[in-house]
Amino acid sequence: MRETGRITTPVSGRLGRPTLRQPLVRRRRLTEMLDTGVRRPVTLVCAGPGWGKTTLVASWAETRVTSGPIGWLTLGRQHNDPRAFWSDFVMALRIAGAVPCGNALEDIDFGDDTGALTAAQVLTGLESLPAPVVLVLDEFHEVDDARVIGGLTGLLHDPPPALRLVLIARTEPTLPLHRFRAGGNLTEIRARHLAFRAPEAAELPAVHRRRLPVEELAELLDRTEGWVVGLQLLADVLAEQGVLESGEVRAVSDYLLREVLAALPAKMRQFLVRTSVPDEMCGPLADALTGETHSRRLLERLESSNAFVVRIEDRPGWFRYHPLLRDALLHQLALDRPGAEAALHLLAAQWYAGQDHIFEALRHAAEAGDWHYLGRLTVELAMAKVMTGDQIALVDVLRRIPPEQHAATPELALCGAAVRYVSGDRTGVAGLLRLSRSLAREQATVPTATDVTLRLMEAGILNWRVGDMPGLITKSSETLKLLSSYRLDELPSLLHYRAIALNEKGAGLLWMDRADQADRYLWAASTAARSVGSTVTEVNALAHLGLLVFLQGSVREAAEFVGSAIDLARRAGFETSAQASVSYLVLALIQLERDRIGDAQESLRKALHAGGEEPAAAPAVLAALVRAHLLRAAGDPAAVRTLLRQTREEAPATLVAPVLDHWLRLAEAEADLALGSCREVIARYDREAPHGVFTPSEQACLARATLAGGDHATAERLLSVVREGTDHVAAVTAWIATAFAADAEGHGNRSIDALSRAVLIAEREGVRRPFRTFDQRRLAVLLDRRRWVEEHTATPAVASRTAGGEPPATQSDVLSERERDVLRYLPTVLTAGEIATNLNISINTVKAHMRSIYRKLGAARRREAVVRARQLGLL
Secondary structure: EEEEEEEOOOOOOOOOOOOEEOOOOOOOHHHHHHHOOOOEEEEEEEEOOOHHHHHHHHHHHHHHHHOOEEEEEEHHHHHHOHHHHHHHHHHHHHHHHOOOOOOOOHHOOOOOOOHHHHHHHHHHHHHHOOOOOOEEEHHHOOOOOOOHHHHHHHHHHHOOOOOEEEEEOOOOOOOHHHHHEEEEEEOEEOHHHOOOOHHHHHHHHHHHOOOOHHHHHHHHHHHOOHHHHHHHHHHHHHHHHOOOOOOOOOOHHHHHHOOOOHOOHHHHHHHHHHHHOOOEEEEHHHHHHHHHOOHHHHHHHHHHHHOOOOOOOOOOEEEEHHHHHHHHHHHHHHHOOOHHHHHHHHHHHHHHOOOHHHHHHHHHHHOOOOHHHHHHHHHHHHHHHHHOOHHHHHHHHHOOHHHHHHOOOOOHHHHHHHHHHHOOHHHHHHHHHHHHHHHHHOOOOOOOHHHHHHHHHHHHHHHHHOOOOOHHHHHHHHHHHOOOOOOOOOOOOHHHHHHHHHHHHHHHHHOOOOOOHHHHHHHHHHHHHHHHHHHHHHHHOOOOOOHHHHOOOOOHHHHHHHHHHHHHHHHOOOOOHHHHHHHHHHHHHHHOOOOOOOHHHHHHHHHHHHOOOOHHHHHHHHHHHHHHHHHHOOOOOOHHHHHHHHEEEEEEEOOHHHHHHHHHHHHHHOOOOOOOOOOHHHHHHHHHHHHOOOOOHHHHHHHHHHOOOHHHHHHHHHHHHHHOOOEEEEEEEEHHHHHHHHHOOOOOOOOOOOHHHHHHHHHOOOOOOHHHHHOOOHHHHHHHHHHHHHHOOOOOOHHHOOOOOOOOOHHOOOOOOHHOOOOOOOHHHHHHHHHHHHOOOHHHHHHHHHHHHHHHHHOHHHHHHHHHHOOOOOO
């Protein structure tokens, strides 16, 4: 019995087609390949044992028997004698009825001829065959005699026109088939073609009679990769046990060990066993596992001999073992060398670490159970991935560390903190960070990577989450200073760590209301993160840049930053994670300014979902402010007051964020205005005056309150500053308030001009909310009056402006050479003094050039100048 267990050899010997057992799976796609193949000189069916090679060709021959003679010769070791080979070769043709009377093949006497003479005589007879004949040479791998191969090579050098050879072999024949392959005259059917597909597998008797569900059939195909013997054996196991264990199935292992491994030299069998630990294999990795120096050559030989070793097409030089062969090899390894598997996993981990394949190294370290090495490797090479968003793959490995091991080293405590962080256990994270710090203090020296990782995680979790922005700035500044003293070869995650630290410092500076410094650090963080593929850090930096420019009144620019952040998060697959919550909160604020209430509610919902049950302190207050704006838009200022009072009471004492203080005070003042309590607004800002400068939005709100109180002079003084400022949203509010005041005083033209300025700025920024905060009846009257006047007095000069409301650029906008030198430094975090040092000029000269750049580019601040310069192609 041979191949799939369905073929028997006739009593007459190895001549003649094998008898097939019924029922058979008719495989039309393969029979069509054979039909095509026998129109050419040679067809090769080549695959390892059990792929159904002989069954396929025999069933094809059975259905094709009436269309022409088909001879069949099953080769054995005895056919390494040329006389035996050529004798049976001719006999197979005779039995098939392909040799007519009078043909030279009919009269050949093999008794005394040499091999060469026999081949010559056979060739003479083949040349005179009257009609095409197919000759199947089964088990061709059994023949390796140089005389036989030489004779057949000579025959194929100029093949007889009537002869069609079908070679069935387990290994690649040593015949010169490359000439036929190059000329397109060779049909090849390999294991990938013989692999059973789902509809074919469902018709196999062993599968069909058990009526396996689709899921179990898919599992069978996945485990066997369509190998027919494996399909049949595993189907039997599934029928008996009801489940397929992930380990060795004895019947399959026995077959592979006897049919595949037994035919290999002992050294090659040992090689296969030792290299079965990794999922995929290459020459250098195999060298590391075996101590050999020529493993690539061995892998190539195993693949070409169809020993269930498969070349990975999209990774040159890489191979993998058939899953069932790998199971059998691992079982053999466990029997022969107990405990060796862990040692081999550790060798693989060390090799992958040396190749900077981090996750493969970690996975093998976990399989080896070497937790200390895993912790050290994680902190040195991979922990930056957790802090920059590439979490799932890493945390899946870190979960395998036994919890009791977390107290063993600072690195393992950090691994435990990473797992707790992803699980949402903020309390557990803080405890493990404190444990890591305690363990680090007990050591004489702490590795640099451990020290930096601990600093960044403490800043990002212990400081950021509780809202301790001064602490966040201090720790990130210390980390940046520390990182500046190392080279990349000394600290592999240096660039990742720098991007994280820049982002932490920039975010802290933003919430501390130090906008100019925050702008530089956040911009540098987004650039640094993009350069190292640190997606979460880039998203976080872009979201905070969006928040920064929103606070400065540039809604359109904020929308660009936030849109980029959300799109990047969506493409990276974490738009619903905590890292995206700030992006959605800022988006909700932008949508509120544009009076898109429904969209803002949806963005808030996404932000709350992403933030989780225990959001960080600052985003939690920001979310409350979004809810307050939604309540105000719904016309419920009393509910706004209640919500803001509750927010202040529930905010942790550790929260230090002046930006939020300003914002909460502004929201309360706007609620007071909506309730007609202008005196409370004025009193609130009188109380707060000693504590710092008001934002443009606060000044506009105070001006409206003083207007309502009758103090027009104070109101005009406040409004005049805001109207000409760079906060576009506050400027819209100030111009509308100016229009209302001018109308009340009877200055109709001034009122129309002010309202026109408000509309122009609002259209450019796409904002509508400021108009909703004024008396709608009076506003409608003023807008109608403005529309009527402008329709009758519009001049061509108005149309000469660009769509953004800016005059077209002129030749005077071109920067000088020295101004271009300064411009190159504006996107960096360097101060004016540091730029002066780099350019070897005075700081006053740098400041003068910066003012000139702002004027020529129509920018009010450094960030706007950078954006405008990029738009013009100057950067």
